[in-house]
Amino acid sequence: MVHEPNNWGRFGPDDQRGTLNLLTPDVVLDALRGARTGQVLSLAMPIRGATSSPAPTTVPHLRGRPLPQHFMSVDGGDYAAGARPVGAGLRVADDALIVTCHGTTTHMDALCHMWSGDELYNGHPAARVRSYGATRCGIEQVGGVVARGLLFDVPRHLGLDHLLAGFRIPAELLEEIATPRPGDVAVIRTGWPLVWQRSPEEYWSGQPGLSADAGRWLAAHDVSVVACDNAAVGGLNPRGLADEDLADDLHLILLHRHGVHLVEMLWLEELGAEARAEFVFVAAPLRIEGGTGSPITPLAIL
Template identity: 65%
Template structure:
């Protein structure tokens, strides 16, 4: 049985975990990270699979349903969605169906993974039902504004991207200026592989080691964000191979109440030389959702 941590730290009813560290004082201090006034998106684009090149054009894990984007209110063609509202004036509607896990930039809720019969903080896992999670859903996260710390591991090792299956050790993070409440953003460069070889992207991926996960959790980070698909390294079948007691989703989400932000696009940020910035994120208030598609922002 994995021993839980942070349970009860913010009270028996807590559903936000280390996001509770984002006090007004922490948010105000994070504002001091802004130097240029430049805003950089850290999100991959959402391209619906109804567009013919989308299947090959967006990094995603195999077997996951790709976003469906319809340029119409009824799922038909574009023209059917255009409604005249006056002489020479039209309005067009569209619809989007998206399952965030494994298909787009997203924030995992604390109800996304658990073991035994308890969610984070001891909430009953039976509260996760077909209509959603009534405890620890993504709607409990709220807006997130804090200091962001950028750790470009691939650049530090002198490579465009880490190799598939590579595990980032705590030694590669040691020395970083990490403070309680920080959003730690880690670059592996793995999305670059998809551009040159989509098939290779869906095979072993690099990720954090368990020791690196412990290192971050011990520093009271608010969330961990990466450009790979699962924070941890994945094998040929898209699975983590660590034993249950070293599973990073359980370590972060279940034991420590640390939200996870996955499938980022960090290539623009990597060219700008910033190591800290103001991090901003507003997950959708999907009641009982296990995740939300997001567009995280770095304000430099």
């Protein structure tokens, strides 16, 4: 049982969507009114290449995680670059994609992704998470997310290109930048993906991220989603792990206790360059039944 402040039971004993329940039709319609120019920006990292190509290693990822693999099919069985004839002079190329979501590409975490003890978010039994999928709190419960996006461009606020690896963003700094409304998607820019372009080894030396008190501050403001351009929302040490204990772990604070879905490994440089704090955020995970997460392509509509 969770004993510190949480959202368990708030949306009913059977709830599996957490603060996404705050995205009522009125809230969604209000968010859509925030579009001004109609410009659409992708906030996703690219997925590149196959095992025979160095391309996947050119995209930021956590060390040691299986990289996404993209294959082209000539005849439906031979995965190599090319196309197959289908008659009347037409040719068709097919694709196969293998993706390990967490730590390798832009993705959303389901509420079944992490827990402590024997209960998932809202008291659902953790035993329902099995090798064939989670029968509670899977990613298919999300549906689509349309909300007001609120950009917290922390390095720009501090006059930096990117935060340093050991920096943990305090709640007071977020409060200086903006105050979210219930249902907002809080988008946190650290600028850390820029480091990959300079040195993968430096990228793997650790990562900046939210502090535990910043996570609690966002949860207290009823955000529907927390999205970040780093690999874990919270910070990481050189071993790719969080240093916080269980009480202060960002995934447990947000996913497990408050039912706030997480989006990780965004690309926010174009959005940051627009200097727009508010925008329409749109995203939908793949409908993977029982999935602990899904690759997504979030969009910012300005």
